[in-house]
Amino acid sequence: MPPPQFTPVRPVPSSQSAPTDHAHSELLESIKCFMADQEKLHIARYEEMERLNKERYEEMERLNKERHDAIMAANSESEFLNRERNVALMEKLDVLIDILRPVHAHFSGCEDPQDTPSNAHANFEDRFTTPQGEHNIDSAPKVTNMAAQPSRDAITTPSHSPAHTYETPPSIIYEGVGNEEPGDEVEQVVRDGRPLRLRKRARNLLSPFISWPKKRRYSKLEPPTFNPFRLPIEEDVQAFYRWYNGDTCGRPVIRCGLLFRERSFFETLLAKQQHIDSEHVDEITYIFRKRMDKFQDIFPQDRCILTDEFGKYVRELYCKSRETSTVVYKKSPQLMSFVDAIRPIRGRAWSKVNYFYVPWNNNNKHWMALVVDIRMWTIWIYNSNPDYWISIEAMERSVQPLAEYFPLLLRDSGHFNEFRAQCKYFMKIEVAPTNTVPQSNRMGDCGIFMLKTIEMHIAGKCNESARTLLNDDNIDTFRQAYAVQLYVGSADP
Known part of the structure; x- marks a missing residue:
């Protein structure tokens, strides 16, 4: 067997030398460029993914906000419908109680009580009450x-x-x-x-058991007129104080215009120099709106009386819009429901209104009456106690949320196209002259002064004689008058 044959290794010529350092540096440089390109590509892909994720997040946020707004609007409408059903049901129950009370008295052997007021405080039908000194054709x-x-x-x-x-x-x-x-x-x-x-x-x-009460109404020869200082008739006052002093006849709570109220509600309203709450203001302003709907021939129909709830929404959204460095005015379906006359009860569509009356509460310590005149693009402040404020500027700053939000509401309502150019600007804030505003030197009566000032402005009584018509001497009388009106459910002018 022959031995294996090996190929001899030839030496490299001197002219073909090994790679130099320059070749190594070029290779490293090309590797660095490749890695830099790969890094840029990864960064571009990451930024694209971030952009897509942000767009998806914003779209989901928008959809969630739309669903939330739709749910809140549906809840608001459902709440309003439930309140209307509750009001109708309570009225029917009150009528049924009035019908069955004489039957109970007949079978129990008791005499028919005469403690009910003139227009049946348990029955909330719209009835006319004949003031003292006026002719009653059913009397x-x-x-x-x-x-x-x-x-x-x-x-x-x-x-x-x-x-x-x-x-x-x-x-x-x-x-x-x-x-x-x-x-x-x-x-x-x-x-x-x-x-x-x-x-x-x-x-x-x-039926021998039903005594159908006759409606009290004004004589056609003497049409009714609005007098903001008219006091309730004596029999209503006596019926109220009989109930207030404990003779409740099985009725511990009284149905006012909006809700059932206990005796403590009237205690706060009757107490001298006692600060009233927003629930008192909303109940009494409901009587104002009911009166304006009932006597449309007496009252101007271009007026809208809002509630303290409206002011709360405005102040809350104003504070939220100021939380960020850039002012973004936020809105809510609850606030827009006032524009569409869904709120308050017996509200009025803004398309037919020139004057708005807003009960304004400053930190739950002081009430003021605000009159929004959209023709003059001005908010007038009717303040009954100037000593409460350090300066006029401080008073005007407290009303600034309404001055900024009201133009936005008018613009979004779509009913004030003639003011569309003005809606870009805030409303002016003016303080009503002191000699045309009833003044109080006592603390705690500002809520009653505010409500009475709204009535006086509607009647055109906010003039030079305002301070003599309403003052600290007779304000307690009107506390009692409001309590009796809420007890009776009267909306007479």
């Missing part, structure tokens, strides 16, 4: 006839129509009904010698 004395009435079996009504035609059945007359003659249970209507129908009996004669 004629009744003549009671105690003649015996025929029984149901004794009533026979002849038929005046053929057998195949329909005959109106006679009304059922119960025994014990007074003020009627034996033969007056029905009335035959004859026209051209032909009998037509039998007239039914009056509604208050269909």
Whole structure:
């Protein structure tokens, strides 16, 4: 076997020398450039992913905000509808209680109590109350006839129509009904010698247990006029104080315009120099709105009375808009519901309004009446106690949230296109002259002064005689007047 053959290794010529340091440096440089390009590519991909994630996050935020706004709007509308249903149900229950109370008194052997006020404080139908000294066309004395009435079996009504035609059945007359003659249970209507129908009996004669109250109304010869200083009639005052002093007749709470209120609610309202809360203001301003809806011939219809709830929303959103360095005015469905007349109850659409009355509360310590005049683009401050403020500038700063937010609400309502150019600017703030605003030297009465000032402004009484018409001497009288009006549910002018 022959030995293996090996190929000899040839030496490298001297002309083909090994790579130099310059080649190594070029290789390192190319590697660095490649790594830098790869880093730039990774950074670009990371920035693109960040941008896409940010866009997705903003889109999700927008969708969540839209869903939240839609849910809040639906909740607001549902809350309003539930409140309206509750009001209607409570009115029907109050009417039913009025109907059943005489029945209970009849079967229990007790006399029919006469402690109910003139327009039935438990019944919240809109009724007119005749002030003292005015003529009541229903106040004629009744003549009671105690003649015996025929029984149901004794009533026979002849038929005046053929057998195949329909005959109106006679009304059922119960025994014990007074003020009627034996033969007056029905009335035959004859026209051209032909009998037509039998007239039914009056509604208050269909049952011996129901005493249907007659509505008090003003005489057409003497139309009612609005007097903001008119006091309630004496029988309403007596009925209120009987209930207030403990003779509740089984009614420990009283249904005011919006909610049921206990005795403590009226204690705060009647106490001298006692600061009233927003619930008192909202109840009394509801009476103002109810009065303006009921007597549209007396009151100007370009006025809108808002509530303290509106002022709370404005101040809350104003504070939130100031939290960041850039001022961004925030909105809420609750605030826009005032513009659309969803709030408050018996509210008025802003498209027909020129003057807005806003009860303004400063840190739950002081009440002021604000009158927003959109024609003059001015907010007027009616302050009953100038000593509360250090300066006029401090008073104006407290109203600045309304001056900035009101133009935005007018613009977003879509009803004030003629003021669209003005909506870019804040409203002016002016302090009403002191001689046209009722003044108080006592602390705690600012809420009553604020409410009375709104009534006086509506009646055109905020003039040079305002300080003599309303002052510390008679403010307690109007505390009592508001309490009686809430107890009775009266909205008379």
